[in-house]
Amino acid sequence: MSDSFPRKSPPIDGAPVSRSAGLLTKGSVILGLFVLWLVMYFGVRFFLEANPELERGIRMLLAFTPTPVFALFLWSFVQGIRSSDELERRIQLEALAVAFPLGVLLLTTLGLMQRAVELKFEDWSYNHVSPFFGFFYLIGILLARRRYT
């Protein structure tokens, strides 16, 4: 009886795909999209810095070119979380529960610092805080994985 228990994801054409293999594929797509966005972001950034004479409209248009790739990354990330099992969703939730408040803390502290002293653009600006969001997310993931695995 127990052997005939219906599985949530029945094998297709006799070629079962394990959950871990499916997650690996989805994870690769998500990571690939993120890397593509990073490449586009830095490509556009360096191009804009190297070509200050470009027309304003074109510069603004270029600034938005990485956005669709990031939107695709975000969509695939959310889809990935939705298709994860409950423990992975818990881990992701706890990781974001760490990363988001830390990100808010960083931004608000920078805002206060800006009022307290004059922060120079080349030292601290919005250009420099973005890597911290990824760092905070990684801290959250490490803490959550350590707790549950």
Next chain:
Amino acid sequence: MRNRLKVLRAERDWSQAELAERVDVSRQTINAIETGKYDPSLPLAFTLARLFDVPLEGIFFPGESSEREKTA
């Protein structure tokens, strides 16, 4: 919450990966449940109970798991 998942799985000679595939979760989830680091949702608990053909309280019962007692 304590559970007998490891015992039930061993009785059927299933690996964690096999059980995980049968209930459509990751092996890590099964491991986390067995070690008491994670309490499953009600749907997953019922799925496990149906799979092992035992009532819910035949797998899960109140009390701190030994793993949690160690970390408490």
